[in-house]
Amino acid sequence: MTITDDRTDTAAPELEIGKARRRKEDQRLITGRTRWTDNIQLPGMLHLAMVRSPFAHATITAIDTSEAKAAPGVIDVVTGADIKDVQGVNANAWPITPDQVTPTHLPVAVERVACAGEIVAVVVARSAAAARDAAELVDVDYDELPAVLDLKEAAADTVLAHPDLGTNKSAFWKLDSAEAGTGGDVDAAIAKARADGVVIEREFRQQRLIPAFMEPRSVVVDPTGEQMVVWSATQIPHILRFLISATMGIPESKVRVIAPDVGGGFGGKLQTTPEEFATIAVARRLGKPCKYTETRSESLLSGHHGRDQWQKLTLSAEKDGTVTGFKVELLADMGAYVAIVGGGVPVLGAWMFNSIYKFPAYQFNCQTVLTNKTWVDAYRGAGRPEATFGIERMMDELAAELGRDPLEVREQNWITHEEFPFTTVAGMTYDSGNYEAATARAKELFGYDELRAEQQRRRESNDPVQLGIGVSTFTEMCGLAPSRILGQLSYGAGGWEHASIRMLATGKVEVVTGVSPHGQGHETAWSQIVADRLGVPFEDVEVLHGDTQTSPRGLDTYGSRSLVVGAEAVVRAADKVIDKAKVFAAHLLEASEDDLEFKAGRFGVKGTDKGIGIAEIALATFTAHNLPDGAEPSIDADATFDPDNFSFPHGTHLCAMEVDTETGATTMRKYVCVDDIGTIINPLIVEGQVHGGLVQGIAQALWEGAEYDEQGTLVTGSFVDYTLPTAADTISFITDHTTSPSTTNTLGTKGVGEAGTIASTPAVVNAIIDAVRPLGVDDIVMPCTPERVWKAIQAGQAVSHEGERAAAPHFDEATPNQDPGAGSPSTTTEGSDQ
Amino acid sequence: MSRITVIVDGVSYTDEVEPRTLLVHYLRETVGKTGTVVGCDTSNCGACTVHLDGTSVKSCNVLAVQADGHEVTTIEGLSENGELHPVQKAFHECHALQCGYCTPGMIMQACDVLKNNPNPSEQEIREGLEGNLCRCTGYHNIVKAVQQAAGELSSQAVSS
Numbered sequence: 004m005t006i007t008d009d010r011t012d013t014a015a016p017e018l019e020i021g022k023a024r025r026r027k028e029d030q031r032l033i034t035g036r037t038r039w040t041d042n043i044q045l046p047g048m049l050h051l052a053m054v055r056s057p058f059a060h061a062t063i064t065a066i067d068t069s070e071a072k073a074a075p076g077v078i079d080v081v082t083g084a085d086i087k088d089v090q091g092v093n094a095n096a097w098p099i100t101p102d103q104v105t106p107t108h109l110p111v112a113v114e115r116v117a118c119a120g121e122i123v124a125v126v127v128a129r130s131a132a133a134a135r136d137a138a139e140l141v142d143v144d145y146d147e148l149p150a151v152l153d154l155k156e157a158a159a160d161t162v163l164a165h166p167d168l169g170t171n172k173s174a175f176w177k178l179d180s181a182e183a184g185t186g187g188d189v190d191a192a193i194a195k196a197r198a199d200g201v202v203i204e205r206e207f208r209q210q211r212l213i214p215a216f217m218e219p220r221s222v223v224v225d226p227t228g229e230q231m232v233v234w235s236a237t238q239i240p241h242i243l244r245f246l247i248s249a250t251m252g253i254p255e256s257k258v259r260v261i262a263p264d265v266g267g268g269f270g271g272k273l274q275t276t277p278e279e280f281a282t283i284a285v286a287r288r289l290g291k292p293c294k295y296t297e298t299r300s301e302s303l304l305s306g307h308h309g310r311d312q313w314q315k316l317t318l319s320a321e322k323d324g325t326v327t328g329f330k331v332e333l334l335a336d337m338g339a340y341v342a343i344v345g346g347g348v349p350v351l352g353a354w355m356f357n358s359i360y361k362f363p364a365y366q367f368n369c370q371t372v373l374t375n376k377t378w379v380d381a382y383r384g385a386g387r388p389e390a391t392f393g394i395e396r397m398m399d400e401l402a403a404e405l406g407r408d409p410l411e412v413r414e415q416n417w418i419t420h421e422e423f424p425f426t427t428v429a430g431m432t433y434d435s436g437n438y439e440a441a442t443a444r445a446k447e448l449f450g451y452d453e454l455r456a457e458q459q460r461r462r463e464s465n466d467p468v469q470l471g472i473g474v475s476t477f478t479e480m481c482g483l484a485p486s487r488i489l490g491q492l493s494y495g496a497g498g499w500e501h502a503s504i505r506m507l508a509t510g511k512v513e514v515v516t517g518v519s520p521h522g523q524g525h526e527t528a529w530s531q532i533v534a535d536r537l538g539v540p541f542e543d544v545e546v547l548h549g550d551t552q553t554s555p556r557g558l559d560t561y562g563s564r565s566l567v568v569g570a571e572a573v574v575r576a577a578d579k580v581i582d583k584a585k586v587f588a589a590h591l592l593e594a595s596e597d598d599l600e601f602k603a604g605r606f607g608v609k610g611t612d613k614g615i616g617i618a619e620i621a622l623a624t625f626t627a628h629n630l631p632d633g634a635e636p637s638i639d640a641d642a643t644f645d646p647d648n649f650s651f652p653h654g655t656h657l658c659a660m661e662v663d664t665e666t667g668a669t670t671m672r673k674y675v676c677v678d679d680i681g682t683i684i685n686p687l688i689v690e691g692q693v694h695g696g697l698v699q700g701i702a703q704a705l706w707e708g709a710e711y712d713e714q715g716t717l718v719t720g721s722f723v724d725y726t727l728p729t730a731a732d733t734i735s736f737i738t739d740h741t742t743s744p745s746t747t748n749t750l751g752t753k754g755v756g757e758a759g760t761i762a763s764t765p766a767v768v769n770a771i772i773d774a775v776r777p778l779g780v781d782d783i784v785m786p787c788t789p790e791r792v793w794k795a796i797q798a799g800q801a802v803s804h805e806g807e808r809a810a811a812p813h814f815d816e817a818t819p820n821q822d823p824g825a826g827s828p829s830t831t832t833e834g835s836d837q
Numbered sequence: 838m839s840r841i842t843v844i845v846d847g848v849s850y851t852d853e854v855e856p857r858t859l860l861v862h863y864l865r866e867t868v869g870k871t872g873t874v875v876g877c878d879t880s881n882c883g884a885c886t887v888h889l890d891g892t893s894v895k896s897c898n899v900l901a902v903q904a905d906g907h908e909v910t911t912i913e914g915l916s917e918n919g920e921l922h923p924v925q926k927a928f929h930e931c932h933a934l935q936c937g938y939c940t941p942g943m944i945m946q947a948c949d950v951l952k953n954n955p956n957p958s959e960q961e962i963r964e965g966l967e968g969n970l971c972r973c974t975g976y977h978n979i980v981k982a983v984q985q986a987a988g989e990l991s992s993q994a995v996s997s
Contacts, residue, residue, distance in 0.1 A: 028937070029934060032934055033925045033929055033934065033940055034912065034913065035911065035912035035913040037874075039871070042865075217876050217882065217884060217938040217939050218874070264937070267935070267972050267973055269972070299877035299878050522937070690978075691935055694975035694978065695973045698976070721881070729963075729968075730964075730966040730967055730979065731964045731966075733975060733976050735959065736975070736977055759975075
């Protein structure tokens, strides 16, 4: 049931959908007429600076605020004790098990801090500079406590991140295909393969990352007037409003949250932050508008981090390459607190580690663990990049073990296009896809065979610069999420989305959406969708969002849900507008509704040239002079859409890396990706999402990592040390698409926001390993810096890993080794160097 | 406090500033040029890039007092007579921005790159923009936009 064709052939020229419309959002952004939260100035507004703990774990014994209070321009200095009953709490919205250990996360610490950067006092002054100066004068006495920083040590419970909780283990979550009835017994499959097949065992590190959106977070709170107004650089104004109300005891109807122009998020602004709650508490205490804008160093330290897992993976296969089982054991670092969806992020991997493959037996185990580091939550892809990295690295390892082409081994195991819809071993039903088509196109664009031939020549000539080819054939689950499934997982909210369409008397159309863009271009894409649906000009559609007063219902933007769920709500609202308008059209045309057809914005009477435009009907309902008896004079409509299923974009990414074996330096030579994201609304926006996603995923492979020292101090706390890629580090990409429309929404869309990030990391690492595998390297810990690559080459068959740990390609040392070459791995120990 | 006179986007302003005030804070908080933004505290990101006497500077790396007697152009003063600058136009045409936060600095830096090298190669563009970070676009379309603007600027130069 899959249609695969070239995107460029599907776009009918007269339709908006499929057109590379330039964005409506751009004009204000390229001319500087923007409204970032930090731009907002209100009369009498006060400025906040945070006093933060320098210690990873400590008891607060005393806070002397007297000197700070006496400093010029200072209005107040507020400690946790001052606001302990009114500051609310940073809630966890997704307890992954009923007995999850969840430490209370106060916005301003009262007695104890559990990670460096926690807020201990708030300085309020007449200017931001005065507040920051005085923050240096707050004298806090701490009694330092032992801190647990290493994830594996934390899992052993020798030092406790929160002594009162008695354990660092937050929750254990398991999916077993035999128990669930979705597949066989994974341990039996592995045991069988040990006897007469192939077993691949690897442990991979998903390093800690920082989302590093470009706009530092900022919040302005105006408590004057009847309703408190909160402007925040957030992805989730609606969820923030709910949680302000739920945890601070303020009626929801008295809270208005506005996300004005928001400068990127990538999951990093999918949070209700201590800074937001502290600013609200202080603004209410003083009765004055207050603003807090973080510095970049504060952003890197105290905005949530992402990833941070150890992945212990066991894959069993028959000797012909058919995979028989896959077992996943994760340790996931939550940091000091279980953030809003912190526990749930690694659990999303449960449905993704099996990826595009037909594994007969599967088991996913996830242990979440508390440490004394910054809390961890969603970062672009959230659980899916980690899973994709794990499985795509393993499929390459299997191919290497068998001495076969990695694409061929994948194809042997993947779901063929005739098999959709396909229910996986993890219990998900993939609606559509065509892995063969995407792969064929990617190989063609990449020049796969030619590059393989070049690789062979370079190997044979012992070229000091070796060429590697990396493969990543990924899928992901998008469109978060069917509320029914969220309920089964004890998630604290639903996954629906809301939209309203207002037909204005002047012929303009206002579209109110519950999703909250921060760079994605929803104003443009939604305008294209509505223009087609209602037959109105693209220019006449205005898209409103990000303000709980104009957009009272919504669940915001994350998890590639906006188009798949949010725009479907818009489509349904538009269809209701047409249904309502039809009644008026029939009345005004003096025709039967059955004789009307709606096309290109006009109701026509079949077989005649009589007709009326939808704008004329909007005007007729505004004047309401001549309407059917008893009719309500409006064709405006609302819709709330709750999806039945996720959507499953997929793609084939191919990466060529050159590795200088003498220096360890790596250079990206070529990157091709062919993504199937269903129907494309705006190819320009889609390409932009793919490019940006690719670079974030490539950055995980090559450059980025949040590193702590042994005291628990973040040593990558500025852009000097947390090394985002620049234009000079990256290359231009070759992107294309195949299209298998999703069957779970009207438009056939699947979501594209996270695809590039999810797919690219393993493609890059696989390419580097492929280049140096003949030199005895089968893993390099990310980020694959020249130093690590060079050391890995030097160590030959060693596995380069963090910490003092012997490389262990086989977990069960009593078991006969399947890989004669890896029988006695030499040891490379690798500190968290960069 | 020090008294400074600075021409910002063609208008002369005279203000008292603290000697430690950074040019970016003066522009944003005193003059109200909020189109220019702050993205880091270490002069790595370039979001605050403006032109000082026609040359790009990171305005977090310049004290307001150093701008005394000089001319500053921000993103808000780049278009002339309501007509977008070719670099602004190219950023729009090539979808070289998403969230738009780095965009003012990126555009100001791109103008400077093209002023010094009207016909840059892709690599020269990439190196010219190395001091400006973008987290959304992966730079692909930014590079394309600068190439397109280079073409337009040089054809303008030929026709004038």
